[in-house]
Amino acid sequence: xxxxxxxxxxxxxxxxxxxxxxxxxxxxxxxxxxxxxxxxxxxxxxxxxxxxxxxxxxxxxxxxxxxxxxxxxxxxxxxxxxxxxxxxxxxxxxxxxxxxxxxxxxxxxxxxxxxxxxxxxxxxxxxxxxxxxxxxxxxxxxxxxxxxxxxxxxxxxxxxxxxxxxxxxxxxxxxxxxxxxxxxxxxxxxxxxxxxxxxxxxxxxxxxxxxxxxxxxxxxxxxxxxxxxxxxxxxxxxxxxxxxxxxxxxxxxxxxxxxxxxxxxxxxxxxxxxxxxxxxx
Numbered sequence: 001x002x003x004x005x006x007x008x009x010x011x012x013x014x015x016x017x018x019x020x021x022x023x024x025x026x027x028x029x030x031x032x033x034x035x036x037x038x039x040x041x042x043x044x045x046x047x048x049x050x051x052x053x054x055x056x057x058x059x060x061x062x063x064x065x066x067x068x069x070x071x072x073x074x075x076x077x078x079x080x081x082x083x084x085x086x087x088x089x090x091x092x093x094x095x096x097x098x099x100x101x102x103x104x105x106x107x108x109x110x111x112x113x114x115x116x117x118x119x120x121x122x123x124x125x126x127x128x129x130x131x132x133x134x135x136x137x138x139x140x141x142x143x144x145x146x147x148x149x150x151x152x153x154x155x156x157x158x159x160x161x162x163x164x165x166x167x168x169x170x171x172x173x174x175x176x177x178x179x180x181x182x183x184x185x186x187x188x189x190x191x192x193x194x195x196x197x198x199x200x201x202x203x204x205x206x207x208x209x210x211x212x213x214x215x216x217x218x219x220x221x222x223x224x225x226x227x228x229x230x231x232x233x234x235x236x237x238x239x240x241x242x243x244x245x246x247x248x249x250x251x252x253x254x255x256x257x258x259x260x261x262x263x264x265x266x267x268x269x270x271x272x273x274x275x276x277x278x279x280x281x
């Protein structure tokens with residue numbers, strides 16, 4: 001009963017302090033938002049990358065909120081120094097408990113320093129196959145937007161410790177295609193038709209090398225390899241368009257595209273007299 005009375009007395013005595021503290025926290029959090037906006041505008045004017053801006057904004061937001069909450073606790077009479085001392089002595093345990101978060105934080109710093117990708121790049125995370133356009137690099141996570149408009153959130157620690165493919169890092173890409181033709185076709189004629197199709201496409205880079213070669217002999221077809229260069233942003237459009245154009249050009253020039261087929265031979269067995277069935281009366 002004494003503990004309850006003491007708690008009630010403490011609440012009555014601290015009502016004013018609690019109200020002041022709540023107002024202090026509210027105003028402090030509002031000021032943090034103002035500071036974040038000012039920081040973003042300043043960094044944008046300075047030409048800093050969007051990924052760095054997002055990371056620093058998240059870091060400042062968390063750091064200032066911790067300062068405000070500690071100040072509020074001190075205003076209510078809590079011994080903040082004692083809390084910090086306890087946290088310091090328990091640093092190892094806290095470090096183990098927050099190992100994943102600290103790894104993500106360190107990973108975010110490495111990503112911003114080494115710049116394997118930036119906001120706006122299309123990347124593929126090789127270990128899990130997650131891919132998409134980078135929309136944000138936060139303090140702990142990186143967000144990707146997939147082509148079908150899904151948001152994928154990947155820990156920074158994962159991205160900094162595994163291999164990834166940056167698809168849009170370079171301005172041009174080599175496009176590799178294969179086309180199958182019948183064994184009876186003239187290879188020189190096939191190459192001529194393929195060259196004509198490539199030459200008629202404006203998105204195929206003229207100054208880059210073009211290779212057309214016999215890639216392999218398959219069971220039912222000769223496989224022709226085709227290599228040429230396009231702008232990175234045109235990669236998929238050109239791939240889909242040319243596959244259709246190759247089919248149309250092959251049809252116009254009488255070039256057959258084979259498909260797997262099986263010849264079945266049926267051997268009739270001559271029945272012996274004793275194997276013949278006797279009629280039923």
